[in-house]
Amino acid sequence: MYANAGHNAALQRTATGVVELRARGMPLGLMESMTYEEKVAFLEPEDTVFMYSDGLVEAHNAAREMFGMKRLERLIGEHAGGDSLIGFLRDELGSFTGEGWEQEDDVTFVVVQREAKRAAKSGDNDHQAHVLDEFEAPSRVGGERAVMERVAGVVSGVLPAAQIERLKTAVSEASMNAMEHGNHFRDDLPIKVRVEASDKKVSVFVTDSGGEQPIPEATTPDIEAKLEGTQSARGWGLFLIKAMVDDMRVHTSSSEHTIELILKRGGGTDAG
Numbered sequence: 001m002y003a004n005a006g007h008n009a010a011l012q013r014t015a016t017g018v019v020e021l022r023a024r025g026m027p028l029g030l031m032e033s034m035t036y037e038e039k040v041a042f043l044e045p046e047d048t049v050f051m052y053s054d055g056l057v058e059a060h061n062a063a064r065e066m067f068g069m070k071r072l073e074r075l076i077g078e079h080a081g082g083d084s085l086i087g088f089l090r091d092e093l094g095s096f097t098g099e100g101w102e103q104e105d106d107v108t109f110v111v112v113q114r115e116a117k118r119a120a121k122s123g124d125n126d127h128q129a130h131v132l133d134e135f136e137a138p139s140r141v142g143g144e145r146a147v148m149e150r151v152a153g154v155v156s157g158v159l160p161a162a163q164i165e166r167l168k169t170a171v172s173e174a175s176m177n178a179m180e181h182g183n184h185f186r187d188d189l190p191i192k193v194r195v196e197a198s199d200k201k202v203s204v205f206v207t208d209s210g211g212e213q214p215i216p217e218a219t220t221p222d223i224e225a226k227l228e229g230t231q232s233a234r235g236w237g238l239f240l241i242k243a244m245v246d247d248m249r250v251h252t253s254s255s256e257h258t259i260e261l262i263l264k265r266g267g268g269t270d271a272g
Contacts, residue, residue: 001132001154003036008057011073012041013048013081018073021049021157040132042158042197043114048081051112055105056089061097071096082113129196129203132158136190137175139183139208144175147193147206154195155202163263167204170244174206174259177238182208182257197265201246204261211255 002010006027009020025036043049052072059067075092079085086109093107133154137147148168155164175191183189192207242248247262 001038001040003038005036006030008052008054011050011052011076012043013050013076013079014044015046018077038153040154040157044199045114046081046116048076048085048111048113050076050085051110053106053108055103055107056093056109058105059093059097059101059107060104061101067093067096081111083111085109085111129198132195132197134192134194136192137179138187138190139179139185140187141179141185143179144172147175147191148172151193151195151204155197158197159202159263159265166244167202167261167263170241170248170261171204171206173241173244174204174261178206178208178210178257178259182210184210199265201265202263205258206261207256207258209255210257211253 002021002023004021004023004025006025009022012019012021021039021041023037023039026034041049057067057069057072061067072089075089076085079088089109094101133150135150137143148171151171152164152168155167159167171193175193178191179185183191189209192205194205194207196203196205238248241259241261245261246264247260249260249262251258251260
């Protein structure tokens with residue numbers, strides 16, 4: 001998870017190119033009660049994140065040409081990444097500015113790289129999940145919307161837009177069910193939400209306090225049966241959830257229900 005307080009956007013070097021990690025925010029201390037946009041970037045093995053001060057891209061050569069963002073992104077894309085990127089860019093900057101260059105501003109680099117995958121060993125978990133967010137939400141009418149938007153923000157940059165839209169629908173429905181049927185809209189019983197991501201999937205866990213109540217099976221909606229009173233709409237929400245995700249799992253204890261919503265990274269069901 002990252003934010004930005006008016007600084008140059010960090011650059012993430014991936015196997016397919018270089019992307020800017022943008023987030024809205026003013027410089028620290030400039031305005032009281034300033035809020036900062038928070039986003040999530042997921043680093044695959046060997047991905048590199050490069051952070052820098054503007055003295056790099058605003059450096060000029062003898063012809064008053066600026067080093068610039070395009071040059072920086074191209075050079076990062078050409079390099080293998082990792083710690084040696086710092087020395088490489090320092091040399092490129094020196095070649096660009098030439099001898100006798102008078103430094104105009106601070107030039108600072110920071111590089112972070114995710115390690116390459118290790119060879120599998122007995123007991124290793126190559127696809128260990130990382131917790132992206134964990135929070136509670138009050139069980140109130142309409143409260144599912146806030147949960148949906150928060151989860152969508154957390155997985156922005158981790159899942160493509162189409163999958164995020166499907167996940168929003170599933171999270172909204174699961175949260176509403178948990179608040180209404182599990183916690184009976186009691187303010188003293190918040191639902192719990194946890195978002196995890198691994199190399200293979202994103203999982204969202206929605207937990208309520210209704211463990212003593214059985215969760216109905218997902219029911220294929222039948223409008224005529226509903227009108228005739230022979231089918232309850234209670235299982236329709238689960239039917240919708242299952243249609244929006246690649247997998248849905250239900251975990252039940254004596255005191256809690258947890259619905260796990262799973263979307264596979266890099267593919268999965270194309271709903272719609």
